[in-house]
Amino acid sequence: DGGITQSPKYLFRKEGQNVTLSCEQNLNHDAMYWYRQDPGQGLRLIYYSQIVNDFQKGDIAEGYSVSREKKESFPLTVTSAQKNPTAFYLCASMGVEGDNEQFFGPGTRLTVL
C-alpha cells in the first residue's frame, strides 16, 4: 500500500529533552511537510522540503529542526528550545507535478511531561 507513515503515534517527553518524530512516504513524492496542530486550531506549517537535501522554514520553525537526506524520509526534531511542544504533529507529502493535493500521515501526538 502506498502512503505516509508516522511513528510513534504517541510520544511522551520530559522537559529539556530533544525528541525526533519519524515520517516516511512511499508515494515517490518530492515535497514533504511538517505541520503542528493545537486543540481547536488549524494546521501551522513548521518546515517543508521540496527536494532532497533542501528544506525551508515555515511559519513556526523556531525550536524545531529537520533533515531530508532521503526522498522517502523527513524526520522532525523537537528541541528543548521549543517552549510549548505539546501538540499533534502531522506530516504530509505532495508530488510537484499536477495538483497541489497534500497527502497526510496519521499524526504523532507529543506530550511533554
Added chain:
Amino acid sequence: GESVGLHLPTLSVQEGDNSIINCAYSNSASDYFIWYKQESGKGPQFIIDIRSNMDKRQGQRVTVLLNKTVKHLSLQIAATQPGDSAVYFCAENNQAGTALIFGKGTTLSVSS
C-alpha cells in the same frame, strides 16, 4: 499577510440535510483551493479541490464553490450522514505555490 479563515467554528445538522461550510480567504492571487476532512485523532483526508479558473466543482455528494470576487469558498455536502461528522478545513496555496495555508476549521456535527 496570507490567511484563510472560516465563518463558523461549529455547524450542527440533522441526518439527511444538506450542509454548507464556508471559508473566506485573503490572498487574491491564490490559484488553488482544497477542502480536507479530519476525524478525531487522525490526519486530514482530501475531499475535493478547485483551481481559480473554475467556479464550481462536483464530487460524490460534495460540491465546492469558488467566488473570486468576494474571495469566498464553500463546501456543500448533500444528504449529510453521521459519518460526515468531523472537522473540515479549507486551504489555499501560498504566494510561492510551495505550501498550503490552512484555516482554523469548522466542526460538523450530524445527529440522527
